[in-house]
Amino acid sequence: MSASGVEAGRGSGVVRGERLSALAQQHGALVALLVLALVASFSFDSFATGDNIENLAMTSSFLAVVALGMTFVIVTGGIDLSVGSVFALGGVLAAWGSRYGALVALLLPLAVCGLIGCVNGLLIARTRLAPFIVTLAAMLAARGLMLNITDEGATTYLVDKETVFVHLGQGRLLGVGAPVWITGALFLAGAVALRRTRFGQNVYAVGGNEDAAALMGAPVARTKITVYTLSALLAGLAGALNAAWLASGVTILGYGMELDAIAAVVIGGTLLSGGLGFVSGSLVGVLLLKTIQNIINQIGSLDSAYQQVVSGGFLVVVIIAQTWLARRRRVA
Numbered sequence: 564m565s566a567s568g569v570e571a572g573r574g575s576g577v578v579r580g581e582r583l584s585a586l587a588q589q590h591g592a593l594v595a596l597l598v599l600a601l602v603a604s605f606s607f608d609s610f611a612t613g614d615n616i617e618n619l620a621m622t623s624s625f626l627a628v629v630a631l632g633m634t635f636v637i638v639t640g641g642i643d644l645s646v647g648s649v650f651a652l653g654g655v656l657a658a659w660g661s662r663y664g665a666l667v668a669l670l671l672p673l674a675v676c677g678l679i680g681c682v683n684g685l686l687i688a689r690t691r692l693a694p695f696i697v698t699l700a701a702m703l704a705a706r707g708l709m710l711n712i713t714d715e716g717a718t719t720y721l722v723d724k725e726t727v728f729v730h731l732g733q734g735r736l737l738g739v740g741a742p743v744w745i746t747g748a749l750f751l752a753g754a755v756a757l758r759r760t761r762f763g764q765n766v767y768a769v770g771g772n773e774d775a776a777a778l779m780g781a782p783v784a785r786t787k788i789t790v791y792t793l794s795a796l797l798a799g800l801a802g803a804l805n806a807a808w809l810a811s812g813v814t815i816l817g818y819g820m821e822l823d824a825i826a827a828v829v830i831g832g833t834l835l836s837g838g839l840g841f842v843s844g845s846l847v848g849v850l851l852l853k854t855i856q857n858i859i860n861q862i863g864s865l866d867s868a869y870q871q872v873v874s875g876g877f878l879v880v881v882i883i884a885q886t887w888l889a890r891r892r893r894v895a
Contacts, residue, residue, distance in 0.1 A: 595851060615857070619854065620743045624745070631797055637837065638790075644698040645701035646798040647817040648706040649680075654802035657728070658722050661722045676799025677795055681788060689784060733807065754842040767839075828848060829882065
């Protein structure tokens, strides 16, 4: 074989290796989810039932909405630790506002939570403070505000089940709960925004190389402000939907949700370093985490804490795999 033929074969092998690495990074979580669901279907009679699947979809929808906003933040190379507290605050504000009508119940948490996200974005983008510090402070502030509204958690605001607002959480369409439909619509819009718009291109550019993005004319500060505002808005919306589903603003919710959202996003193929991510992958990551939790509940003899152990171990494996795949692609 000639030297040119050898080089051509080597070049095609490199391209093939890059494609396989990219596919593994993007769809590895989906393969794991399908295998896990298949094994669980044969192992537990109640896993593949309609009621269990519906319950899995409903409980996944709220975390998925939070993870959607987290995807945009992490793709820019940032992090948002405030979403769990913002989720709880959104639920309490929605339940409190439901006394004044469905519009107030929906707009109040969006306005307050969106303002928190906007402040986060301004501090991170304009003063160049570390996202970890800013959003950690926002987490404490949002939780403190929620406790203040509820008298240190002693007051639980109930939602009248006759109001229109309740239908956002308890309504059904074609046999599927309203939050599932809303989550699907949000993910569709998020996928289009991230992959098909100028805003999405800016998000990827900022995460890939912030200085290069600025030199190319990308609005770095505005992009950061937008993604943190979006993250808080979606967390507040998820909290409001959860309040409509439970017909109350439960004050103990949201603890650790930020870690679950980050884990789901990373498991779904989004790099913690930024510049690469997939909205669909985040949804798969949420479903994978919730499926693990569901299987542990199916076993019955295992404590729910095992879900955190398994999720943490799975996250470590995914991060190691992502690092290895990224190095392989660079070497290729």
